[in-house]
Amino acid sequence: MLRDAADAHGLKVVSEVMAVEQIPVMLDLVDLFQVGARNMQNYALLAELGAIRKPVLLKRGMSATIEEWLMAAEYILAGGNTQVILCERGIRSFDTQTRNLLDLSSIPVVKRLSHLPVIADPSHGTGFRDYVAPLARASVAVGADGLLIEVHGDPDRAMSDGPQSLYPDQFTTLMRRCRIIATTLGRRIAPERDDGVS
Amino acid sequence: MLRDAADAHGLKVVSEVMAVEQIPVMLDLVDLFQVGARNMQNYALLAELGAIRKPVLLKRGMSATIEEWLMAAEYILAGGNTQVILCERGIRSFDTQTRNLLDLSSIPVVKRLSHLPVIADPSHGTGFRDYVAPLARASVAVGADGLLIEVHGDPDRAMSDGPQSLYPDQFTTLMRRCRIIATTLGRRIAPERDDGVS
Amino acid sequence: MLRDAADAHGLKVVSEVMAVEQIPVMLDLVDLFQVGARNMQNYALLAELGAIRKPVLLKRGMSATIEEWLMAAEYILAGGNTQVILCERGIRSFDTQTRNLLDLSSIPVVKRLSHLPVIADPSHGTGFRDYVAPLARASVAVGADGLLIEVHGDPDRAMSDGPQSLYPDQFTTLMRRCRIIATTLGRRIAPERDDGVS
Amino acid sequence: MLRDAADAHGLKVVSEVMAVEQIPVMLDLVDLFQVGARNMQNYALLAELGAIRKPVLLKRGMSATIEEWLMAAEYILAGGNTQVILCERGIRSFDTQTRNLLDLSSIPVVKRLSHLPVIADPSHGTGFRDYVAPLARASVAVGADGLLIEVHGDPDRAMSDGPQSLYPDQFTTLMRRCRIIATTLGRRIAPERDDGVS
Numbered sequence: 013m014l015r016d017a018a019d020a021h022g023l024k025v026v027s028e029v030m031a032v033e034q035i036p037v038m039l040d041l042v043d044l045f046q047v048g049a050r051n052m053q054n055y056a057l058l059a060e061l062g063a064i065r066k067p068v069l070l071k072r073g074m075s076a077t078i079e080e081w082l083m084a085a086e087y088i089l090a091g092g093n094t095q096v097i098l099c100e101r102g103i104r105s106f107d108t109q110t111r112n113l114l115d116l117s118s119i120p121v122v123k124r125l126s127h128l129p130v131i132a133d134p135s136h137g138t139g140f141r142d143y144v145a146p147l148a149r150a151s152v153a154v155g156a157d158g159l160l161i162e163v164h165g166d167p168d169r170a171m172s173d174g175p176q177s178l179y180p181d182q183f184t185t186l187m188r189r190c191r192i193i194a195t196t197l198g199r200r201i202a203p204e205r206d207d208g209v210s
Numbered sequence: 211m212l213r214d215a216a217d218a219h220g221l222k223v224v225s226e227v228m229a230v231e232q233i234p235v236m237l238d239l240v241d242l243f244q245v246g247a248r249n250m251q252n253y254a255l256l257a258e259l260g261a262i263r264k265p266v267l268l269k270r271g272m273s274a275t276i277e278e279w280l281m282a283a284e285y286i287l288a289g290g291n292t293q294v295i296l297c298e299r300g301i302r303s304f305d306t307q308t309r310n311l312l313d314l315s316s317i318p319v320v321k322r323l324s325h326l327p328v329i330a331d332p333s334h335g336t337g338f339r340d341y342v343a344p345l346a347r348a349s350v351a352v353g354a355d356g357l358l359i360e361v362h363g364d365p366d367r368a369m370s371d372g373p374q375s376l377y378p379d380q381f382t383t384l385m386r387r388c389r390i391i392a393t394t395l396g397r398r399i400a401p402e403r404d405d406g407v408s
Numbered sequence: 409m410l411r412d413a414a415d416a417h418g419l420k421v422v423s424e425v426m427a428v429e430q431i432p433v434m435l436d437l438v439d440l441f442q443v444g445a446r447n448m449q450n451y452a453l454l455a456e457l458g459a460i461r462k463p464v465l466l467k468r469g470m471s472a473t474i475e476e477w478l479m480a481a482e483y484i485l486a487g488g489n490t491q492v493i494l495c496e497r498g499i500r501s502f503d504t505q506t507r508n509l510l511d512l513s514s515i516p517v518v519k520r521l522s523h524l525p526v527i528a529d530p531s532h533g534t535g536f537r538d539y540v541a542p543l544a545r546a547s548v549a550v551g552a553d554g555l556l557i558e559v560h561g562d563p564d565r566a567m568s569d570g571p572q573s574l575y576p577d578q579f580t581t582l583m584r585r586c587r588i589i590a591t592t593l594g595r596r597i598a599p600e601r602d603d604g605v606s
Numbered sequence: 607m608l609r610d611a612a613d614a615h616g617l618k619v620v621s622e623v624m625a626v627e628q629i630p631v632m633l634d635l636v637d638l639f640q641v642g643a644r645n646m647q648n649y650a651l652l653a654e655l656g657a658i659r660k661p662v663l664l665k666r667g668m669s670a671t672i673e674e675w676l677m678a679a680e681y682i683l684a685g686g687n688t689q690v691i692l693c694e695r696g697i698r699s700f701d702t703q704t705r706n707l708l709d710l711s712s713i714p715v716v717k718r719l720s721h722l723p724v725i726a727d728p729s730h731g732t733g734f735r736d737y738v739a740p741l742a743r744a745s746v747a748v749g750a751d752g753l754l755i756e757v758h759g760d761p762d763r764a765m766s767d768g769p770q771s772l773y774p775d776q777f778t779t780l781m782r783r784c785r786i787i788a789t790t791l792g793r794r795i796a797p798e799r800d801d802g803v804s
Binding site for chain 3: 669671672673697699700701702703704707708709710711712713714715718731732736737740741743744745746747748749783786787790791
């Protein structure tokens with residue numbers, strides 16, 4: 013169903029895989045397997061994802077060092093699956109003003125230590141809508157290769173993560189600004205589509 | 211001497227104050243008093259700075275919550291000195307890839323909770339030259355009101371903090387990009403001066 | 409083989425389970441399944457361990473709050489397996505003097521919030537032989553229900569974790585002291601066996 | 607007045623010094639100067655305390671590494687004041703079940719790296735009465751040279767820190783147990799006095 017909806021709109025399907033047994037079922041349905049922070053060191057799962065040939069988004073563990081994160085990626089790469097994308101989603105800290113502490117310094121550090129693409133997730137990284145746009149812009153400015161952002165047509169009725177989901181017009185403004193920042197750095201973000209999907 | 215050099219070039223003097231006794235000596239020499247992270251909760255010092263009428267740059271303590279940081283500012287404000295500038299300079303974390311963990315989410319949080327200007331210090335926040343420019347750009351993109359950046363004509367011979375000091379041409383490139391990012395957000399950075407000082 | 413060695417000496421077998429597929433193989437061989445810190449939030453694994461009827465030792469995740477740790481235990485308990493033992497093994501911190509930061513305050517907190525037994529692992533918690541005995545004594549004094557300690561007849565040749573393994577005579581001295589501390593608190597540790605195994 | 611009350615009961619006076627100017631006033635009134643966690647890196651204060659000849663209790667900073675703590679002690683020692691006592695009072699962590707995270711592994715680490723005496727403060731370290739006694743026992747068991755514990759005849763009416771203050775009978779039980787633990791380690795705690803003051 014998710015697959016059908018995506019196909020109807022020319023979108024890709026990203027879904028979180030939480031156990032080895034789910035891989036065969038998901039293989040034909042998703043375009044990208046996401047490994048959550050809690051499973052970053054689930055080595056059985058990582059090894060099995062090394063055996064497939066679909067891209068894997070590997071979120072950083074809640075208190076993983078950058079080195080441990082890159083090591084976890086090696087478990088997938090070692091199996092011959094070279095399509096690994098890293099995702100900074102915030103680490104655990106002592107302040108409660110944000111849900112996690114989005115560590116944007118990890119982006120240039122990863123860039124220096126590895127050839128892997130790395131994106132940022134300011135939605136889970138902050139947990140509050142008001143902070144998503146500023147940190148999304150900062151993620152592009154720091155050199156991230158992409159963003160994972162939650163948007164919802166009616167966030168107050170979202171079944172999950174509503175408080176951190178952007179309204180569609182916030183998303184539009186954000187993407188316009190991100191395009192300028194990316195261009196400043198000599199990079200390119202795909203142009204806005206006619207149907208408003210960025 | 212520092213004062214003379216500054217006057218000769220039309221610059222301001224910022225210097226760190228570490229003890230109450232230093233205030234009267236510094237009062238005529240500096241334009242802005244900096245309180246370092248280690249003294250963020252030195253209440254005797256903060257109270258005394260509340261009694262003067264020069265601006266104070268208050269760095270965030272190494273493991274201070276944002277609330278504690280704003281509370282520390284109150285010690286200065288309570289004395290009637292309203293010119294307080296906050297400075298995010300990185301907090302203590304478990305990863306050793308950077309000297310501190312520059313917490314850029316603190317900038318929009320401070321903006322929401324307070325009217326005080328807040329700047330970022332990516333030089334001390336990262337401790338390595340290669341990471342300063344990306345995080346400086348990110349600081350502007352996240353909404354910081356200013357940057358504290360170390361630049362040196364010959365950083366390899368700097369008497370302190372050389373490894374985190376930018377080369378002059380790195381600084382020029384950085385400032386050009388920061389101007390574009392700031393403009394994107396509807397803000398303005400002072401134009402480049404003829405003598406190359408930004 | 410591990411099973412045979414244990415039976416020959418009247419010992420129990422504890423082994424770490426890292427994936428759901430390993431459970432059926434291990435079921436007849438081990439007396440207690442250990443879930444490591446990296447898998448504390450591997451919910452697929454936890455749920456499966458809820459379906460068996462052998463005790464499970466659940467280590468605290470590297471940056472898990474005490475509440476998250478108790479919630480993880482609920483995944484096992486919810487399946488009807490009531491034999492869950494919690495194990496404090498140290499959390500991630502900023503100091504590098506010890507491998508992890510053994511959080512002994514977690515023991516009385518768990519005691520207040522839950523009825524589950526909780527033990528401490530000062531070997532992994534500190535990573536250095538010299539610190540194991542002091543923190544093992546402290547664990548008993550703080551109210552832990554047991555200890556997980558590495559001992560080796562020849563630690564310098566141990567295949568893993570040698571630097572944190574006690575020499576046999578250190579272990580004997582430690583256990584004598586722990587018995588006195590336990591008795592002081594009105595608790596009992598099983599008496600020393602004739603063959604020196606405590 | 608504090609001095610008079612102490613003399614009348616044969617007690618010593620410990621008081622916190624927060625600024626250089628307070629030292630001369632306090633010099634004849636207190637037996638031990640306490641430096642709080644917030645001032646651990648107030649170097650002007652430390653240097654001045656190096657010039658006096660009364661003992662100084664140096665609390666560990668909220669996120670100070672053990673090395674930084676020992677370095678701070680050097681500022682006092684360098685002035686010729688050799689009477690420095692270190693005090694572990696808990697570091698900042700991500701869990702909110704306790705006020706701070708009492709790091710008991712710091713005690714044996716300090717013992718190995720330094721000759722200075724080191725005590726523990728489970729009252730500020732935990733912030734809750736129920737956790738003070740377990741962690742006080744653990745502090746003695748781990749090798750601390752002393753304890754800093756808050757006791758109050760009527761904690762519910764205490765002007766500060768009531769929730770973490772022990773009732774007198776809790777204190778009596780605790781001290782009896784601590785004496786046994788200390789004896790087990792070949793150490794001695796002064797015997798109970800006739801008037802109940804331990």
